[in-house]
Amino acid sequence: MGKSILITGGARSGKSTHAEQTTLALGPRAIYIATAEAHDPEMAERIARHQARRGAEWRTISAPVELSDALDASDGEAPRLVDCLTLWLSNLMLADLDWDGATDALVRTIEAQRAPVVIVTNEVGAGIVPENALARRFRDAAGLVNQRVARMCDEVHLCVAGYPIKVKP
Amino acid sequence: MGKSILITGGARSGKSTHAEQTTLALGPRAIYIATAEAHDPEMAERIARHQARRGAEWRTISAPVELSDALDASDGEAPRLVDCLTLWLSNLMLADLDWDGATDALVRTIEAQRAPVVIVTNEVGAGIVPENALARRFRDAAGLVNQRVARMCDEVHLCVAGYPIKVKP
Amino acid sequence: MGKSILITGGARSGKSTHAEQTTLALGPRAIYIATAEAHDPEMAERIARHQARRGAEWRTISAPVELSDALDASDGEAPRLVDCLTLWLSNLMLADLDWDGATDALVRTIEAQRAPVVIVTNEVGAGIVPENALARRFRDAAGLVNQRVARMCDEVHLCVAGYPIKVKP
Structure with a gap:
């Protein structure tokens, strides 16, 4: 099983920046799996801002709902960054899909990843x-x-004002 | 004074599960002091779900308001789990009772517990x-x-995604 | 550069008390830089309560918006306590001032402080x-x-139920 790290925190706590640095520390090239959809201008602006911050070493995949498939399809040598689980859950719930079953599947998928x-x-x-x-x-x-994914992950970090607190192990 | 541990965290951060494991590590049988009242179906469902998870080693006492009395009455050999302080406060405030004085009394009660x-x-x-x-x-x-109870307790844990961070000592 | 410490936490998590103790540990006399304005009775009561708790070793300066100026003007031997950044930001935004530029200036000001x-x-x-x-x-x-100020500060503490968790360094 490839290393898995869950990074949590409040809004604007520096999660994405910390996650990007953590991912690039695991490989020179990385894959960004975006769960955000640009439903409105506010979200589109936020997506564009995040993309602009990432450099050429990133390839982006969109997976608003089919997150397990995106992980399996991208499982190779490069580390993946999933950003973020909360939007994925929101997408599932808004589409009235089975988030509970999808979370079970996601946990098994994470367990099976090599990268x-x-x-x-x-x-x-x-x-x-x-x-x-x-x-x-x-x-x-x-x-x-969060609890179910955290249980499967090797590490859990909580971001506060841009700095991670190691929650697990 | 018996050991006292305060476990805090956000909603669904794994507090209750961690608290149950912590309590059972302190004795083979335990007493669950519930402050929740089943005012509505949502709450009744949550109470039933929590009870179903606990096993036969638990005896349950209901104490929506008279928490200090419940602690004194149950003070023996078995560890007690109070779940939770926030609902107790809410019950006091909704009934227009003196939560400030009740908190003073609770802190003194915790100090006096043997179990x-x-x-x-x-x-x-x-x-x-x-x-x-x-x-x-x-x-x-x-x-x-939270601050006043934490000051009296030997330990304070903050749960994040199911994992406790030791805040005190 | 004088030592700089950022203390964060939720409402009523013991931030102010911890900050006051931390400040007085840095010098026998201290300067309190208040960003709160008594717009309404609720806020006036909170300000009065905080002032009553502090003793004669404190001198108070009001700086609802001109925080960088207040830091420069008070830079001497005594440690300063700024309480709090969130209200300062709120004052800037309510007055439609450039909070982004003011934050840049604040970070440079913190860097330049001797006390x-x-x-x-x-x-x-x-x-x-x-x-x-x-x-x-x-x-x-x-x-x-919070992120930008935290990056400049030597230490960042997160208060939970009255107890600080060291987030940085």
Whole structure:
């Protein structure tokens, strides 16, 4: 099994930059697996900003929903960076797909990878309980997905103000 | 004084599972002190799910408000798990009871326990400031309760994606 | 360059108390640089409560917006405590000022200080994505400001339930 690292943190905690550096430390070329879709101008701007920051050593694959397939198809020598699990979950839930089963499949897929995988996710459960029932279901699901992926990964890092705290091992 | 451990974290960060394992490591049988009340189907479902996960080594006591009494009444040989402080605070505030005085009493009660106590609480203050004034008061109170209980406890753990970070000692 | 320490955490996580103790450990007298403005009774009460807790060894300067100027003007022998960066950012954004440029200037100012600086900030990005676009912009900006100031500071501490976790170095 290739090395697997889960990187979590709040919004703008430096997760993506830390994940990019961590991925490039695992190989001179890397594959970026993007789960974001440019549904609106705000998201399109954020995607463009992230892409501009990455250099020529990156190849980008889009996988808003079929994340396990994208991992299997890209499994070779280069490390992969998945950014991010929370958007993937959101895409699954918005399309009314089985996120629970997809998470099981993802965990087995991560276990089977030969090349390294770095996965970015988000902390979304440390605020006040949302009044909106859908938001509550989403934050519960996001926490459960994080736990299940973390259990499979070799390392878990929590980013705070740009600096990682090693949570696992 | 029996060992006391405070376990905090965001929603679905693995607090309850970690707290159950921590409690059972302190004794072969344990007492679960539940502060949750099944006011609505969502909460009833969550309570049932948590109970189903615990095994026959657990005895359950309900203490939505009278937490100090429940600790004193159950103080013997078995470790106790209180799940959770945030719901207890919420129950006090909703009933317009003196949460500040009750927290003072709880801290003294924890200090006086002979058997171990493991206490689950929640991080609720790391999101955007809520627009709702009641929510702001609640998150302030929750943070203050966490601080005061943490000061009395021997250990404080922060759960992230299922893994504890030792915050104290 | 004087020692610089960034202290972050959620609401009521014990940041201010930890920051005050950290500052007084750096000198017998200290300067408190307050970014809060008493716009409403809730804020006025909070400011008064914080001031009452601090003792006679503190001199207070108000700097809701001109934080870099306040640091330069107070740079002498006594350590300074800035409380807090999040309110400063909020004041800049509400006044439609250039927070991005002001943050660049602040980072250069911190670098140039001879006396120590302890800076309190907030974790605001670990809840559900806010529905409000302004709130999303604010939490993004707050995270970026934290990262940029953290990079310049010698130490970064994350407070949880009153206890600091050393994030940097």
